[in-house]
Amino acid sequence: MPAKRRQFGRVRKLPSGRYHARYVGPDGLLRPAPDTFRTKRDADAWLADKQTEMRRGGWHDPDAGKVPFGSYAAAWIKERELTGRTRQLYESLLRLHLAPTFGGVNVSEISPPLVRRWRADALGAGTGPTTVAKAYALLRAVMTTAVSDQMIRRNPCQIKGASTVHTPERPTATVQEVYDLADAVPHRYRALVLMAGFLGLRFGELVGLHRRDVDLDQGTVRVRRAVAELDNGQRQIRAPKSAAGKRTVSIPAAIVPDIGEHLARYAESGADGRVFIGAKGATPRRNHFNRLWRRACSDLGIKGLHFHDLRHTGNTLAASTGASTRELMARMGHSTARAALIYQHASADRDRLIADAVSGLVDKGRRRKGHAGDTQD
Secondary structure (H helix, E strand, C coil), rough: CCCCCCCCEEEEECCCCCCCEECCCCCCCEEEECCCCCHHHHHHHHHHHHHHHHHHHHCCCCCCCEEEEHHHHHHHHCCCCCCHHHHHHHHHHHHHHHHHHHHEEHHHCCHHHHHHHHHHHHHHCCEEEHHHHHHHHHHHHHHHHHHHHHCCCCCCCCCCCCCCCCCCCCCCCCCCHHHHHHHHHCCHHHHHHHHHHHHHHHHHHHCCCCHHHCCCCCCCCEECCCECCCCCCCCEEECCCCHHEEEEEEECHHHHHHHHHHHHHHHCCCCCCCCCCCCCCCCCHHHHHHHHHHHHHHHCCCCCCHHHHHHHHHHHHHCCCCCHHHHHHHHCCCCHHHHHHHHHHHHHHHHHHHHHHHHHHHHHHCCCCCCCCCCCC
């Protein structure tokens, strides 16, 4: 009886005694197995797996991932809608930290062991944990797209928590320190410090404000744009990163007169006039202002406080009022609840102290059984 003809693929025995398998893929091309097999049964099993993949729609072109990671990642960055600073960051991470290891490796050949070895070597060589975490996050994002492009089956970046950036808790200025710092910087920047401290606005958002964005009658500030400074010294005026970043923030009444004085004395005239300008009429640059900031901190004996830390003061004060998570997200300009929950946790700790103090007053003021005036059975 003649042997039954195979319905899918072909297996042939090589002179070496091993077996070679091949099949015709959905694209009509002949696809050989990447390796030979010790037994015919092993070759048959491999073909059966390929046939199952095709039937279930899970077949991938084995040649699709034969693209160098370096060129694929560069194209990935180019195709994304990124802010100037983010694009520069990604290009730097690719050039300095990913390309030396993965640049010439095909996307399909990047494996979990290779990724683990790269990360361990980078940390062992003294690269900062934050930089390694950011580079890993970029690698994972690129490889996630490779999965979507059906170049690979599974993302090789499988290290739990490797993309998490662990930053030390930043200090929070007190209300009095905010006022002291506002008085210590040049007077034209006094309102900038107060608005950062009590509205929680970022430096780029503050120097991007125009007169039409500030409504003292309603006591609000509209955040519609931000000034971003690139590594090459250029600046971009752009919308906030997320829709949540475009927001209207209410001004605490306590600093409305300070902002009014600033507008009258320093801001450009007209609805499109800039709210904050330097002594020579230019939009303040972060590096120049930071020098003034560090000098003010030094004069006051305040150590380790960055200008951005004033945002923590504003957010902590807002959380201490009992604002909801959604309300804090709106005021802070965040699209996720993570940051708001952090400030609510800090507020809860403070509330515990308040409750303990109240408990002491209760204990002190309650009438004790058996004291004069108590009713006895």
